[in-house]
Amino acid sequence: MNADSSWVTLLVMLSPFIAAFFAPALTRLLKHNAAWALALVPALIFVHFSSFAPRIADGGVVTGGFQWVPSFNVNFSWYVDGLSLTFALLISGIGALIVLYSGGYLKNNENLGRFFSFILMFMGSMLGLVLSDSFLMFFVYWELTSITSFLLIGFDHTRAASRRAAIQALIVTGGGGLLLLAGLLLIWNVTGLTEMSLLLRSGDLLRESPFYLAIFVLVLGGAFTKSAQFPLHFWLPNAMEAPTPVSAYLHSATMVKAGVYLLMRLNPVLGDTAPWETVLPIFGGATLIVGTLLAIRQTDLKLMLAYTTVASLGLLVLLTGFGTEMAIVGGVLYLIAHSMFKGALFMVAGSIDHSAGTRDINRLGGLMRIMPITFGAAIVSAVSMAGIWPMFGFLAKEELYLGLFATQSWSLLMTAVAFVGNGLMFAVGFAVALKPFLGKLKADSDHPHESHILIWLGPAVLAALSFLTALFSSLTHHFLSSPMATAVAGDTVSVYISLVPHFGAPLLLSIATIIFGIIVYLVLGSARALMARILDAIGWGPDRGFDQFVNGIVRLSFMVTGWHQSGRMENYMKATFILVAATILLPMVLNGELPAWPAVSTQVQFYELAIMAIAAIGLLAVLQAKNRLTAIVSLGIQGFAVALIFMLYGAPDLSFTQFMVETLSVVILALAMTRLRLLPTDHRPMRETIVDATIAIICGLAFVLMLLRVVQVPFDPTLSEFFKQYSLSIAHGANIVNVILVDFRGTDTWGEIAVVLIAGLAIHALIRIRFGSRRGEIAANEPTE
Amino acid sequence: MEILMALLVGVFFSVAVYLFLSRHIIRMLLGAAVLGNAVNLLIFTSGRLTPEAPPIIATGPAGTAEIMANPLPQALILTAIVISFSFFAFLLVLTYRAYQELETDDTDEMRFAEPRGQTLPPLEY
Numbered sequence: 061m062n063a064d065s066s067w068v069t070l071l072v073m074l075s076p077f078i079a080a081f082f083a084p085a086l087t088r089l090l091k092h093n094a095a096w097a098l099a100l101v102p103a104l105i106f107v108h109f110s111s112f113a114p115r116i117a118d119g120g121v122v123t124g125g126f127q128w129v130p131s132f133n134v135n136f137s138w139y140v141d142g143l144s145l146t147f148a149l150l151i152s153g154i155g156a157l158i159v160l161y162s163g164g165y166l167k168n169n170e171n172l173g174r175f176f177s178f179i180l181m182f183m184g185s186m187l188g189l190v191l192s193d194s195f196l197m198f199f200v201y202w203e204l205t206s207i208t209s210f211l212l213i214g215f216d217h218t219r220a221a222s223r224r225a226a227i228q229a230l231i232v233t234g235g236g237g238l239l240l241l242a243g244l245l246l247i248w249n250v251t252g253l254t255e256m257s258l259l260l261r262s263g264d265l266l267r268e269s270p271f272y273l274a275i276f277v278l279v280l281g282g283a284f285t286k287s288a289q290f291p292l293h294f295w296l297p298n299a300m301e302a303p304t305p306v307s308a309y310l311h312s313a314t315m316v317k318a319g320v321y322l323l324m325r326l327n328p329v330l331g332d333t334a335p336w337e338t339v340l341p342i343f344g345g346a347t348l349i350v351g352t353l354l355a356i357r358q359t360d361l362k363l364m365l366a367y368t369t370v371a372s373l374g375l376l377v378l379l380t381g382f383g384t385e386m387a388i389v390g391g392v393l394y395l396i397a398h399s400m401f402k403g404a405l406f407m408v409a410g411s412i413d414h415s416a417g418t419r420d421i422n423r424l425g426g427l428m429r430i431m432p433i434t435f436g437a438a439i440v441s442a443v444s445m446a447g448i449w450p451m452f453g454f455l456a457k458e459e460l461y462l463g464l465f466a467t468q469s470w471s472l473l474m475t476a477v478a479f480v481g482n483g484l485m486f487a488v489g490f491a492v493a494l495k496p497f498l499g500k501l502k503a504d505s506d507h508p509h510e511s512h513i514l515i516w517l518g519p520a521v522l523a524a525l526s527f528l529t530a531l532f533s534s535l536t537h538h539f540l541s542s543p544m545a546t547a548v549a550g551d552t553v554s555v556y557i558s559l560v561p562h563f564g565a566p567l568l569l570s571i572a573t574i575i576f577g578i579i580v581y582l583v584l585g586s587a588r589a590l591m592a593r594i595l596d597a598i599g600w601g602p603d604r605g606f607d608q609f610v611n612g613i614v615r616l617s618f619m620v621t622g623w624h625q626s627g628r629m630e631n632y633m634k635a636t637f638i639l640v641a642a643t644i645l646l647p648m649v650l651n652g653e654l655p656a657w658p659a660v661s662t663q664v665q666f667y668e669l670a671i672m673a674i675a676a677i678g679l680l681a682v683l684q685a686k687n688r689l690t691a692i693v694s695l696g697i698q699g700f701a702v703a704l705i706f707m708l709y710g711a712p713d714l715s716f717t718q719f720m721v722e723t724l725s726v727v728i729l730a731l732a733m734t735r736l737r738l739l740p741t742d743h744r745p746m747r748e749t750i751v752d753a754t755i756a757i758i759c760g761l762a763f764v765l766m767l768l769r770v771v772q773v774p775f776d777p778t779l780s781e782f783f784k785q786y787s788l789s790i791a792h793g794a795n796i797v798n799v800i801l802v803d804f805r806g807t808d809t810w811g812e813i814a815v816v817l818i819a820g821l822a823i824h825a826l827i828r829i830r831f832g833s834r835r836g837e838i839a840a841n842e843p844t845e
Numbered sequence: 846m847e848i849l850m851a852l853l854v855g856v857f858f859s860v861a862v863y864l865f866l867s868r869h870i871i872r873m874l875l876g877a878a879v880l881g882n883a884v885n886l887l888i889f890t891s892g893r894l895t896p897e898a899p900p901i902i903a904t905g906p907a908g909t910a911e912i913m914a915n916p917l918p919q920a921l922i923l924t925a926i927v928i929s930f931s932f933f934a935f936l937l938v939l940t941y942r943a944y945q946e947l948e949t950d951d952t953d954e955m956r957f958a959e960p961r962g963q964t965l966p967p968l969e970y
Contacts (some may be wrong), residue, residue, distance in 0.1 A: 220969060220970050223970045224969075224970035227970060610968075611968050614965065614966060614968060615965065618963075618965055618966065622963065627956070627959040627961075627963075628952070628953060629868070629952035629953070630866060630867075630868055630952065630953075633865055633866055634866060637862050637865065637866070658847070658848040658851075663846075664846060664849065668846070668849075669849075672849060672850075672853050675853060675856075675857075676853065676856050679856055679857065679860040679879065680860070682860065682864070682875055682879065683860060683863065683864070691875065695875055695878055695879070698857075698879065698882065699878070699882065702882045702885070702886065705886070705889075706889070708896060709889070709894045709895065709896055709914060710895055710896065710898055710899045710900065710913065710914030711889070711899065711914060711919050711922075712899050713899075713919060713923060714885075714889075714919055714922055714923055714926070717923060717926050717927070718926060721926055721927070721930040724930065725878060725930065725933060725934075728934060728937060729874075729937065732937050732938070732940070732941050733871065735941070736871065736941065736944050736950065744867070744868075752863055752866040752867075753863060755862060755866060756858075756859045756860070756862040756863035756866065757859050759858055759859060759862045760855040760856060760857075760858040760859030760860075760862065761855060761859075762858075763854055763855055763858045763883070763887060764851045764852060764854065764855035767847075767850075767851040767854055767855075767887060767890055767891065768847070768848065768851050770891045771847045771851070771890065771891065771893065775893055777915075779917055780892075780915045780916060780917050783916050783917065784900070784902070784913070784916070787902060787916075788902045788904075794901055794902040794903070794904055795900075795901050795902075796900040796901065796902065796916035797900055797916045797919045797920050797923065800916060800917070800920035801920050801923060801924070805920065808924065809924065812924050812927060812928055815928055815931060816927060816928070816931045819931035819932065819934065819935045820931070822935055822938075823934060823935055823938045826938045826939060826941075826942050827938060827942070
């Protein structure tokens with residue numbers, strides 16, 4: 061691929077984000093008709109990727125990219141094979157319809173521009189996810205889909221249910237994303253590869269690695285959370301809080317299939333092992349059965365569809381993990397079929413809601429004559445969902461029975477699971493597509509009406525495609541199914557199945573499924589009541605478990621915070637000083653750096669001793685002072701003693717400053733303290749006194765030892781000599797201390813002056829600026845229990 | 846000489862820390878003042894004690910002393926004295942104002958931001 065077309069593909073991959081940037085402004089300008097303009101972006105993306113189809117159908121791949129972090133061998137690169145291409149076409153094709161649908165569905169919503177922006181950002185993320193070659197890029201896009209999904213589910217952020225659903229989806233899918241990241245890093249560690257395309261050529265490297273099981277579990281953690289596999293399926297139905305276009309697009313046709321995409325992508329390198337072919341079908345099968353059973357329980361159209369989506373994802377995981385080539389082909393066909401019929405059915409549910417004012421199946425009926433186009437789209441999609449001739453779903457169902465059915469017990473079990481799941485989905489699908497339209501008219505809305513063209517266009521196109529793709533199945537297979545199945549299986553697969561039925565076990569199973577489905581459809585009311593009773597009897601579910609989990613975390617962090625942030629100053633101070641003592645003492649003790657026993661010098665002058673004694677007495681007097689004035693005076697005594705020490709050891713400048721500062725301190729302390737009506741002494745209980753004194757003495761001891769150690773190492777006079785030598789010759793000053801302050805370290809002094817100035821300003825502000833009485837606020841801050 | 850100074854510095858630190866561990870802010874303020882002196886003496890002693898001459902280069906006929914005090918710690922301490930003084934003054938006024946608003950200098954009674962008996966944060970979404 062040459063550089064020019066690389067740039068084009070890069071631009072195409074970024075175009076949804078660019079469109080997202082301009083969407084709000086455009087929507088302000090054109091109102092809901094901005095949908096027509098914005099839908100051009102995914103439409104153009106669709107056209108661009110369609111142009112790859114012939115090359116990929118001939119067994120080629122399209123790659124390209126740019127270096128990103130060359131030192132880590134991380135590139136921004138893409139890899140388009142049959143699997144990526146099919147996904148890219150589904151994302152952009154359905155995306156264009158969804159953008160149009162959103163324009164009609166949220167016509168009067170004042171945040172429509174923001175909605176367009178979010179959904180286009182999601183589109184860009186999802187597109188990037190399926191095209192990514194580099195692991196890092198894949199992961200970034202993976203998490204971006206979680207984040208944009210969070211934004212879209214929480215779009216109606218004034219409702220608590222929306223916020224909960226959004227947070228739940230983010231925690232579950234984001235957490236799974238972290239597992240996936242760990243898995244990808246492990247793959248990188250084992251193989252040294254950072255790109256999907258190279259990994260796919262690595263043969264048995266991963267399967268033979270001792271870390272296979274860890275990689276397997278981590279990757280599954282990512283895939284199962286994203287694709288809502290039981291028992292992590294609960295976030296998906298809750299995500300139905302999002303506006304219907306989001307449910308149709310993210311939570312049915314595209315994002316939730318990212319997990320399936322991941323499994324299909326890695327099937328050639330991770331699949332064909334015992335764990336893969338056991339764990340995937342078991343979880344997939346369980347998800348299929350649980351999803352369909354829960355779907356029967358629901359009366360809300362969207363929730364019924366949501367649970368069948370969970371079930372379909374389970375079926376896809378089952379087929380991906382089953383291991384036969386036919387099962388993979390079945391999975392591929394079912395994935396394509398599902399995106400079309402489920403996307404359409406969701407949009408139908410939305411337009412019923414829009415027109416009739418409710419989504420409750422018991423309060424709907426008789427809309428057939430009022431909404432003929434919607435009804436047509438619904439019935440065609442339901443036929444495809446049920447796997448009935450002549451829709452694309454029929455091909456998928458034949459193929460998956462062909463792939464699963466055999467006479468071993470494992471195959472029989474999986475066939476039975478698929479059979480039951482399909483039969484129940486049949487019933488739910490027709491319940492959604494028939495019940496609102498048949499019978500007597502009983503809508504809540506005053507004027508049920510056929511929807512705006514923006515709303516019926518999407519389902520109509522998808523329904524038509526369900527039929528056309530099946531009719532021209534050889535074309536579909538040539539450009540989509542066969543290349544995709546080839547990519548998933550890892551070697552060349554050709555898909556032949558067409559609308560011409562073949563007599564055999566699959567056809568019989570299909571017919572049996574239909575009969576079973578019809579029976580369930582007829583007894584749906586009592587089945588629903590039965591499921592409701594069973595679920596009530598169980599009581600607990602993973603959804604409630606999520607709440608318990610989150611509450612548990614909040615309580616735990618509250619407890620931990622309450623423990624180490626006690627809100628008591630003395631505890632913080634104790635901890636601080638214990639740590640100070642420990643940081644000084646521990647290294648000295650552990651490294652054997654304690655000072656040698658010092659030789660006591662006999663050349664101590666009496667006046668030196670006297671001054672030190674005065675300082676010590678002043679300090680102890682501060683501790684013992686019985687009234688304020690004594691304390692202040694004692695503080696002055698130790699300060700002046702320090703000034704004298706400076707004077708004695710050749711530091712007149714320090715001495716002078718110290719005298720001045722101590723005098724000022726005493727004066728302002730006296731001024732302030734006489735205005736405070738405080739207890740004169742420091743009452744501490746005996747126990748506290750002992751603890752505090754111990755800490756204080758250990759701290760003091762630590763500094764004594766440190767200082768002794770410091771003066772026992774040879775003195776390095778380099779810096780001092782430098783200043784002595786150059787003070788006069790360079791800076792033309794005889795007083796070296798002054799020269800250091802104003803010349804060698806002038807900037808430092810300048811900073812010091814700034815500090816003093818700021819302190820002065822702050823003091824001024826504190827004294828002069830008075831706020832009104834804070835009593836009221838303080839009262840308001842008291843706990844209200 | 847250094848050993849005596851080291852012990853004195855130890856006393857300074859102990860007293861400062863003990864004052865800091867009080868519940869009364871005014872005692873902590875005294876502690877802050879003492880701690881400043883403690884640190885200054887620590888730096889001063891680390892630079893070695895030379896009881897002879899101040900670090901001034903003589904330009905007159907008398908000539909410069911052979912051994913003079915180490916100028917570097919003095920420069921550092923000079924800065925430190927001034928900074929700790931402005932810090933002390935600021936803290937003092939802060940205490941004063943806090944007392945005016947809250948009518949206490951007991952840190953355990955100052956509960957404007959952290960009221961007693963904190964309740965669980967809200968558990969709903």
